[in-house]
Amino acid sequence: MLAASGKLDRRELTRALLTDRGEMLVIAGLGAPAWDITAIGDCAENLPLWGGMGGAAMIGLGLALAQPKRKVLVITGDGEMLMGIGALATIAVQKPANLSIVVQDNEHYGETGMQETATRHGVDLVMMAKGAGIQHTMFVTKPDEVPALHKAIHAGQGPFFAVAKIDATSKPLVLPPREGALLQARMREAVMGPAAHHQL
Amino acid sequence: MDEHSIDKAPDAAADWPDQIYSLLKTHNITQVALVPDAGHSRLIRRCLADNEMKVVTLTTEEEGIALLQGAWLGGAKGVLLMQSSGVGNCINMLSLSIMHRCPLPMLVTMRGDFGEFNPAQVPMGNATQTVLEAMGTLVHRADTPEDIAPTVNATIRLAFNTFRPTATLIGQRVLGAKTFGKD
Numbered sequence: 001m002l003a004a005s006g007k008l009d010r011r012e013l014t015r016a017l018l019t020d021r022g023e024m025l026v027i028a029g030l031g032a033p034a035w036d037i038t039a040i041g042d043c044a045e046n047l048p049l050w051g052g053m054g055g056a057a058m059i060g061l062g063l064a065l066a067q068p069k070r071k072v073l074v075i076t077g078d079g080e081m082l083m084g085i086g087a088l089a090t091i092a093v094q095k096p097a098n099l100s101i102v103v104q105d106n107e108h109y110g111e112t113g114m115q116e117t118a119t120r121h122g123v124d125l126v127m128m129a130k131g132a133g134i135q136h137t138m139f140v141t142k143p144d145e146v147p148a149l150h151k152a153i154h155a156g157q158g159p160f161f162a163v164a165k166i167d168a169t170s171k172p173l174v175l176p177p178r179e180g181a182l183l184q185a186r187m188r189e190a191v192m193g194p195a196a197h198h199q200l
Numbered sequence: 201m202d203e204h205s206i207d208k209a210p211d212a213a214a215d216w217p218d219q220i221y222s223l224l225k226t227h228n229i230t231q232v233a234l235v236p237d238a239g240h241s242r243l244i245r246r247c248l249a250d251n252e253m254k255v256v257t258l259t260t261e262e263e264g265i266a267l268l269q270g271a272w273l274g275g276a277k278g279v280l281l282m283q284s285s286g287v288g289n290c291i292n293m294l295s296l297s298i299m300h301r302c303p304l305p306m307l308v309t310m311r312g313d314f315g316e317f318n319p320a321q322v323p324m325g326n327a328t329q330t331v332l333e334a335m336g337t338l339v340h341r342a343d344t345p346e347d348i349a350p351t352v353n354a355t356i357r358l359a360f361n362t363f364r365p366t367a368t369l370i371g372q373r374v375l376g377a378k379t380f381g382k383d
Contacts, residue, residue: 059269062266086260
């Protein structure tokens, strides 16, 4: 699971987190996290984002509040999380037990030329989540910590927030569907069945 | 309402905030996302007192666009309450609602509008409708108390029946502008 740099391989980490996912719904932030979940296996329970930078965690919150019995996982990047960092406060106050957020932190803006993010310069997203009042957190750097991370996102004792430091190397593009209406409708149908399309 | 606050809340006799609350119940709205505005203060109190509603106070209004995208993915209906200044914070995030065809009703209380006192409110207030429409939102104004309920009803119906962002702008003329005794 380690890249040549000695850091976690993002795609192997994603594969480990999504193993035996059951009915868990997954929101992936734009860019590499969206390609990662698609590479592991595109399905109706995935919403890979093409835009809305800074909104992934809040989409997870709205979904978690709407479906309190379903596990919801947000996988996103450090740049995306930083852009919507206030969401940590909003989520901490709402305390959704079924919501987990995992930041795959490569300390760079990967889609735009690998410019450094604030986490490259010491900004600690786990401390920010704790400061917001999210009590269950993890900071992951090693493969032997990943099983505990997998357990935590399936435990339903959220809100749960984790940062996994990952290798910055870009992976081959594996693109999800680009039709937003399809991505939305298929997840709604996965949650509610065919009635999703007849809701008034 | 605090005598020393800059915003103006609806006066006690006005019943349009209660009419909006009734409409939210009629349309089975269960997530209410907001950054507070004095104009919405009574409506917010009604929503907070309702155990069937999740009231989510946001740190910035764009969080509400994303929240309600998630709500709709999970089959819940929501509404976003904000002041006109907050509309500016939502611009890029509105891409989500358009991209996914997500119903998104917004109820916006106007500042920088009719008889504004605070110069800082004017630039965004003056641009609110233009900005929303530039991002594909269907906008209707309500400038009298009796216009508010039918306009809000139309805004909610338009959002959930036709899958897009919609907005009612509640004019400052309805709320009145505070002048700090400098009339």
